[in-house]
Amino acid sequence: KQEVTQIPAALSVPEGENLVLNCSFTDSAIYNLQWFRQDPGKGLTSLLLIQSSQREQTSGRLNASLDKSSGRSTLYIAASQPGDSATYLCAVSLKYSGGGADGLTFGKGTHLIIQP
Amino acid sequence: DAGVTQSPTHLIKTRGQQVTLRCSPKSGHDTVSWYQQALGQGPQFIFQYYEEEERQRGNFPDRFSGHQFPNYSSELNVNALLLGDSALYLCASSLLGQTSFYGYTFGSGTRLTVV
Numbered sequence: 001k002q003e004v005t006q007i008p009a010a011l012s013v014p015e016g017e018n019l020v021l022n023c024s025f026t027d028s029a030i031y032n033l034q035w036f037r038q039d040p041g042k043g044l045t046s047l048l049l050i051q052s053s054q055r056e057q058t059s060g061r062l063n064a065s066l067d068k069s070s071g072r073s074t075l076y077i078a079a080s081q082p083g084d085s086a087t088y089l090c091a092v093s094l095k096y097s098g099g100g101a102d103g104l105t106f107g108k109g110t111h112l113i114i115q116p
Numbered sequence: 117d118a119g120v121t122q123s124p125t126h127l128i129k130t131r132g133q134q135v136t137l138r139c140s141p142k143s144g145h146d147t148v149s150w151y152q153q154a155l156g157q158g159p160q161f162i163f164q165y166y167e168e169e170e171r172q173r174g175n176f177p178d179r180f181s182g183h184q185f186p187n188y189s190s191e192l193n194v195n196a197l198l199l200g201d202s203a204l205y206l207c208a209s210s211l212l213g214q215t216s217f218y219g220y221t222f223g224s225g226t227r228l229t230v231v
Binding site: 004032033034036040041042043044045046061067081089091098100101102105106107108109 | 120122143147149151155157158159160161162163169171172174204208210212218219220222223224225227
């Protein structure tokens, strides 16, 4: 059974700092990995999707890396801003035998607070 | 381009009752998945529908059932509600059968409270 762990569970840093969120998964045969952002009481916003054949993806101030062999991914946020405050969720899927992606397995998330 | 829409946004039900939640996928998507998110936890996969059939199911009891319609929209039904069913229910859509997978798009969720 796939398990996803996110470290740290919570993080509070001053505005402007660069930071790294960690995600690890137990089954390295993933199909893809997706990072999401969730604001309190809201749905999920997709940030970055990394296919199993890729090593990293970038979008603006965000960079996500994937190391399948070690079962790890990191989300790097550059020059953090108060608007980045949210819960960040990592999710992986295996390849479904009938084709396409399996249902997602999520970590519990990292609750991030950026202090002004 | 409309994203994933869910209704209602909030719902209060009594133990033992039945509830139906609705989801319209993102335009161009053909697959709908449902997730349950308890407070402080990551979402848990309930099931996925494709071509009007349940394609895959997570570790949830038969009280949880679903349906997908020809227009790809979907319903989640929960019977004999328990207090522990109180959660945020998220719908996600995707496109199956493409060469590259472009990920899941999530809706804003339905907050279900069972009293």
